[in-house]
Amino acid sequence: MQSRQIYFCRRPDGKPAPDVFEERLVDVAAPRDGEILCRNVTVSVDPYLRLKMYDRRSYTPPLRIGEAIPGRAVALVLESRAPGLAPGDHVVIPGGWQQYALVRGEAARRIDLSVASPGAWLGPLGMTGMTAYAGLMHIGRPEAGETLVVTGAAGAVGGIAGQIGRLLGCRVVGIAGSEEKCRAIVEQFGFDAGLNYREPDLAARLGAACPDGIDIHFDNVGGEISRTVASAFNDFGRLVVCGLISQYSGQQHADPAALDEFMRLVLTRRLTVQGFIVSDLERKFPEFEDRMANWLQTGQIVHREHARSGFGEIVPAFLGMLSGENIGKSIVHLAD
Amino acid sequence: MQSRQIYFCRRPDGKPAPDVFEERLVDVAAPRDGEILCRNVTVSVDPYLRLKMYDRRSYTPPLRIGEAIPGRAVALVLESRAPGLAPGDHVVIPGGWQQYALVRGEAARRIDLSVASPGAWLGPLGMTGMTAYAGLMHIGRPEAGETLVVTGAAGAVGGIAGQIGRLLGCRVVGIAGSEEKCRAIVEQFGFDAGLNYREPDLAARLGAACPDGIDIHFDNVGGEISRTVASAFNDFGRLVVCGLISQYSGQQHADPAALDEFMRLVLTRRLTVQGFIVSDLERKFPEFEDRMANWLQTGQIVHREHARSGFGEIVPAFLGMLSGENIGKSIVHLAD
Numbered sequence: 001m002q003s004r005q006i007y008f009c010r011r012p013d014g015k016p017a018p019d020v021f022e023e024r025l026v027d028v029a030a031p032r033d034g035e036i037l038c039r040n041v042t043v044s045v046d047p048y049l050r051l052k053m054y055d056r057r058s059y060t061p062p063l064r065i066g067e068a069i070p071g072r073a074v075a076l077v078l079e080s081r082a083p084g085l086a087p088g089d090h091v092v093i094p095g096g097w098q099q100y101a102l103v104r105g106e107a108a109r110r111i112d113l114s115v116a117s118p119g120a121w122l123g124p125l126g127m128t129g130m131t132a133y134a135g136l137m138h139i140g141r142p143e144a145g146e147t148l149v150v151t152g153a154a155g156a157v158g159g160i161a162g163q164i165g166r167l168l169g170c171r172v173v174g175i176a177g178s179e180e181k182c183r184a185i186v187e188q189f190g191f192d193a194g195l196n197y198r199e200p201d202l203a204a205r206l207g208a209a210c211p212d213g214i215d216i217h218f219d220n221v222g223g224e225i226s227r228t229v230a231s232a233f234n235d236f237g238r239l240v241v242c243g244l245i246s247q248y249s250g251q252q253h254a255d256p257a258a259l260d261e262f263m264r265l266v267l268t269r270r271l272t273v274q275g276f277i278v279s280d281l282e283r284k285f286p287e288f289e290d291r292m293a294n295w296l297q298t299g300q301i302v303h304r305e306h307a308r309s310g311f312g313e314i315v316p317a318f319l320g321m322l323s324g325e326n327i328g329k330s331i332v333h334l335a336d
Numbered sequence: 337m338q339s340r341q342i343y344f345c346r347r348p349d350g351k352p353a354p355d356v357f358e359e360r361l362v363d364v365a366a367p368r369d370g371e372i373l374c375r376n377v378t379v380s381v382d383p384y385l386r387l388k389m390y391d392r393r394s395y396t397p398p399l400r401i402g403e404a405i406p407g408r409a410v411a412l413v414l415e416s417r418a419p420g421l422a423p424g425d426h427v428v429i430p431g432g433w434q435q436y437a438l439v440r441g442e443a444a445r446r447i448d449l450s451v452a453s454p455g456a457w458l459g460p461l462g463m464t465g466m467t468a469y470a471g472l473m474h475i476g477r478p479e480a481g482e483t484l485v486v487t488g489a490a491g492a493v494g495g496i497a498g499q500i501g502r503l504l505g506c507r508v509v510g511i512a513g514s515e516e517k518c519r520a521i522v523e524q525f526g527f528d529a530g531l532n533y534r535e536p537d538l539a540a541r542l543g544a545a546c547p548d549g550i551d552i553h554f555d556n557v558g559g560e561i562s563r564t565v566a567s568a569f570n571d572f573g574r575l576v577v578c579g580l581i582s583q584y585s586g587q588q589h590a591d592p593a594a595l596d597e598f599m600r601l602v603l604t605r606r607l608t609v610q611g612f613i614v615s616d617l618e619r620k621f622p623e624f625e626d627r628m629a630n631w632l633q634t635g636q637i638v639h640r641e642h643a644r645s646g647f648g649e650i651v652p653a654f655l656g657m658l659s660g661e662n663i664g665k666s667i668v669h670l671a672d
Contacts, residue, residue: 051604058604059571222599235395241603247596259594260583263558267577267611268387268394275603 001028005098008063028100031081038075040095042118045318050248069097074118119305123329132160134281139240139274140216144169152220154181156329161218241275304328337364341434344399364436374411376431378454381654386584405433410454455641459665468496470617475576475610476552480505488556490517492665497554577611640664
C-alpha cells in the first residue's frame with residue numbers, strides 16, 4: 001500500500017509559500033508488534049509548525065529538509081498489533097500530513113466520535129483546548145472581575161482561552177483581524193468586546209474596552225499589537241506568551257526602543273511574562289478533559305471549526321491559517 | 337532650628353546633572369504626638385530615585401518639582417514623642433536628603449550599631465539586602481547547581497544577590513563595568529567569575545563562563561547587556577527584573593528586532609520574566625533579617641560600602657553611583 005505524504009523541502013524566509021512543501025508517495029509497511037496502521041480521517045494544521053521551520057533552537061527540534069510534516073490527526077485504525085486497539089476504532093494520533101500512518105499504540109488515544117466531532121477532538125478537547133486552558137490557568141491565573149485580553153482571539157486557541165476566561169468571571173476583550181471575526185467572538189463566543197486591529201487607534205479603543213485596565217494578556221500574536229496591550233497593563237499583570245504569529249511571517253517592530261520600554265513596564269508594573277508549550281503543563285491539569293467536555297456538552301463553550309476537504313487542501317489550509325483566514329480550529333478532512 | 341535639605345527642581349533628560357537638585361534651608365518643627373525628631377547620620381543613595389524623576393506612571397508616584405528628595409537614612413533620635421523611642425536611640429527612617437528629619441514613630445526602626453555599621457544597616461540588612469534576597473528567592477528560585485548571572489554585580493544589590501546565590505549552591509557569574517569591579521566580586525564576594533562588559537566579545541566570554549547555560553539572571557541593568565544574557569538562557573530560565581540602570585541615563589537599544597527576538601526566547605525557552613519592588617515581597621520573607629545577620633556575622637556574606645562624607649557629597653554620590661563609581665553600597669555620612 002502507498003500513502004501520499006507531504007514533506008518539508010525548503011526553509012521559508014518570512015511568510016511561507018506552497019514551495020516550502022512537496023508531496024511524495026511512500027510505501028506503507030505492515031504494523032509490527034505494538035504498532036497500529038491507521039488511515040488519517042481529519043488532519044490538524046497548527047501555527048507551531050511555522051516555528052519548527054526555522055533552523056535554530058526552539059522548543060522542539062527544527063524540521064529537517066526532507067522530513068515528513070508532523071501533526072495531530074483523528075484516524076481510523078485499519079490494523080492493530082497493539083493491546084486495547086482494534087480495527088474500526090477511532091484514535092487521535094501524531095498522524096502527520098499523510099493518508100496512512102503507522103504509529104506505536106501508546107501514542108494513540110481512543111476517542112468516541114459520538115461524543116464530539118473530529119474537529120472538536122483536535123480542537124477544544126485536544127491539544128488546542130489544553131493549550132488555552134493550561135496557559136490561562138497556570139500563567140494567567142484569572143480571578144473573577146479581572147480583565148483578560150486575548151490576541152488572535154478568533155483563532156483556535158484564542159477563541160477557547162477567551163471563553164474559559166469568561167466562564168471564570170473575567171471581562172474578556174478579544175483582538176482580531178476583521179469585522180467578521182470580531183462579530184464572531186462577541187456573538188458566538190460571548191466575549192465582552194471584539195476589536196479589529198486593522199482599524200485605526202487600537203490603543204484608544206482598547207482603553208475604552210478595558211475601563212479597569214488589563215490584568216491578563218493571553219498572547220498568540222506578539223509584535224506591535226502586543227506592545228499596545230502591554231502599555232495598558234495593570235500592576236501585577238500577567239502576559240501569557242502562547243504564540244507569536246506576527247513574527248512567523250517576518251513582520252517586525254520598527255522601534256529600537258521597544259524592548260527597553262517593555263522592560264520598563266515589566267519592572268514598574270511588576271508584570272509576569274511567561275512562555276510555555278502545552279507539553280510542559282498538561283500533567284498539571286488532570287481535570288481538563290472532564291471539565292472541557294462538560295463545558296462543551298452544556299453549551300458553555302462553543303466549538304467552531306474552519307474545515308477544508310481533500311488531501312490537496314492541507315497546505316492551503318496551513319498557509320491560509322498563517323494569513324488569518326480561519327475562525328476557530330483549522331482542520332482538513334481526508335476521509336470519512 | 338533649621339535643616340539643609342535637597343529638593344528636586346528639574347526633570348533630567350537622560351543622564352541627570354547636578355542642576356536637577358537644589359539645596360534650601362527649612363525650619364524644623366518640634367515633634368508632635370507620635371513623632372520623633374532625628375538627626376540624619378548616614379544617608380543612602382539608591383538607583384530607584386532615578387525612576388521617580390520621570391513624569392510618568394511607575395511603581396511609586398513621580399517626584400514633583402519642588403519636592404524634597406526621599407531616601408532611607410540611619411539617624412539619631414534627638415526628641416521623641418513616640419512610644420518605645422528615646423533620645424540617643426539609633427533608627428533607620430525615611431529620612432531623606434536633609435540634616436534633620438521629623439517622622440512618625442511607626443516609620444522608624446530601632447537598630448543597634450554595635451551589631452552592624454550604618455552602611456550595613458542600609459545595605460545588606462536593609463532595603464538593599466531585602467531587595468536582593470526577595471527578588472532572588474521569589475522570582476529566581478535558585479537550585480543548587482544552577483547558574484546565576486548577576487548584572488550590576490558590583491553594585492549594592494547585585495553584590496548581595498550574587499553572594500546569596502553562591503551560598504545556595506549556584507555557580508555565580510557577575511557582569512560589571514571595570515577590571516577592578518570584576519576582581520572585587522571574585523576575590524571579595526566569592527563569585528565564580530567576573531566579566532567586564534566594556535571589553536569585547538561579552539557573549540563569547542559569557543558562554544565560556546557559563547558552560548551549562550544560564551538558569552537565572554538577576555538583572556539590575558537592562559539594555560544590550562541583558563539581551564546578551566537572555567540569548568544564553570536555558571529552558572525554563574528566570575529573569576529577575578530588579579533594575580534597569582542602563583535606561584536611567586538614556587542609553588537605548590539600536591535594534592528594532594530586539595523585542596521580537598526577546599519574546600521568541602520567552603516562548604521557545606519558556607522563560608519567566610518578572611519585575612518587582614521590594615515592598616511587594618518583604619512580608620513573604622520573615623526569616624530574612626535573622627538569616628542575613630547570621631551570614632554577615634559568620635563572614636559568609638561580605639558587606640562593602642562606597643562612603644563619602646559631608647552634606648555636599650550627597651548629590652555627587654548619587655550621580656557617581658548612576659555612573660558606576662561605586663563598589664558595594666553607596667552611602668554618605670553626615671554626622672557621627
